Amino acid sequence: DTEVTQTPKHLVMGMTNKKSLKCEQHMGHRAMYWYKQKAKKPPELMFVYSYEKLSINESVPSRFSPECPNSSLLNLHLHALQPEDSALYLCASSQDGLAGLGEQYFGPGTRLTVT
């Protein structure tokens, strides 16, 4: 099983809502990632978890709150988002914990619209 799953596929939320994005992998990978992708732009790294600990935060606003409850699961909690946060949110995983060059496996993404 080389699949990264993301739920929901689509999400529409108001600026005062709280919602969560979920990502799951069962490949035994020790690193998991969140990326944000605006239309016609490349993905931008947001967070990296290594061995269930946050190792990289690319200066992401606090209205985005990541969580890694276990080695297979990654959440992104959303609160008080702005319309400019509307984007495709991609999750990925790789075997390597801290560094290395292992292939990253990406999920299909969650299309988020903030109204």
Added chain:
Amino acid sequence: DAKTTQPNSMESNEEEPVHLPCNHSTISGTDYIHWYRQLPSQGPEYVIHGLTSNVNNRMASLAIAEDRKSSTLILHRATLRDAAVYYCILRDVYTGNQFYFGTGTSLTVIP
């Protein structure tokens, strides 16, 4: 972080070879060259990677210049399913989890 430069777009005829260039003049000795592609409405997927020597796999070939300041991804026979955005990415062996995409090349395959 070392940067990559790619053409914004390229076209290829179906069943013809495609050469996708990437410049990375500030590459360091510990940077590996990775290629990913993103098909429409999908997440990116790994294509190939290399350090100094040319590499082949079932999807593509990677040709790396002797000075490592440029590389070329080669699709031997383009199909309509190869229409995607192709990203050339440098990954340092020590900080490989810091994964930064360049602007990529949008490949159109003409039937």
